[in-house]
Amino acid sequence: MPSAFLHTHTRWSEAPRIRHQTARLLRDVGFRVLVSERAESLLGAPLVLPHEVEPGIWAARPRRFMHHQLRLVPPQHWLQGWQAARDARRIVDAWSEGGAEHIVNFAHDGWFLRREFPDSSIRTVIHDDFEAQSRLPFSAHIAYELRRTCEVSDAVFAVSEPLCDRLSKWCRPALLLPWSTEHYRPPTPTMQGRDSVLFWGFIDNALDLGMIERVARSLRARSACGEVLLVGPTQTRGARARISV
Numbered sequence: 001m002p003s004a005f006l007h008t009h010t011r012w013s014e015a016p017r018i019r020h021q022t023a024r025l026l027r028d029v030g031f032r033v034l035v036s037e038r039a040e041s042l043l044g045a046p047l048v049l050p051h052e053v054e055p056g057i058w059a060a061r062p063r064r065f066m067h068h069q070l071r072l073v074p075p076q077h078w079l080q081g082w083q084a085a086r087d088a089r090r091i092v093d094a095w096s097e098g099g100a101e102h103i104v105n106f107a108h109d110g111w112f113l114r115r116e117f118p119d120s121s122i123r124t125v126i127h128d129d130f131e132a133q134s135r136l137p138f139s140a141h142i143a144y145e146l147r148r149t150c151e152v153s154d155a156v157f158a159v160s161e162p163l164c165d166r167l168s169k170w171c172r173p174a175l176l177l178p179w180s181t182e183h184y185r186p187p188t189p190t191m192q193g194r195d196s197v198l199f200w201g202f203i204d205n206a207l208d209l210g211m212i213e214r215v216a217r218s219l220r221a222r223s224a225c226g227e228v229l230l231v232g233p234t235q236t237r238g239a240r241a242r243i244s245v
Helices: 018-028 074-095 112-116 140-152 162-169 210-221
Strands: 003-007 032-036 048-054 057-061 102-105 120-126 155-158 196-200 227-231
Touching: 003 018, 003 074, 018 032, 018 057, 032 074, 048 074, 057 074, 074 112, 074 140, 112 140, 112 210, 120 140, 155 162, 155 227
Parallel strands: 003 032, 003 102, 032 057, 102 120, 120 155, 196 227
Antiparallel strands: 048 057
């Protein structure tokens, strides 16, 4: 039975995302699937070895030397890569004697995977703008790891056209829209007749509702039909976005 190792920075218990969808699709076509969850602090909790979370899907949790927002210089990246590679090897070896034939990487800092698993195929999925989320006045350290990750991957996918454009300087990314049953068609250049903005994603405290209200008012001032639509689940129990214009 083929095996797949999904390297992620999220917990399996979180709201379903593209990682869950990918893991279940692989399981349903005959793969044994191991998911590496978001790492704990090196000094906090111990390494969690693989345990079955769904039929055919196992989860494990490595440790983390340092949070990615604090890794600013190459020696820090090297130390983190050494720790992550060591834990990834221990997790995979405890799960399967034959290792992992296929690796699906959902992290921007998965460059160490090629060194630790030289014979595995590595497919990287960039699903977010990690540089914009660095929350620091500079993001060169994020771009440094993102570039290295793309360069060691056998294939790179992105979930939007802007992300594809961003990664094209390092590789040839392909657009990945696994939730769509229709072929993607880029929007037409003209803006005539466009009076709505659709946000499709998690509706939570991370959204700047004040900015969304200002956008909605601007649309309403330009067109009687102007509106902002927010569609998606919340990760915080009971949290809802309420916007009045």
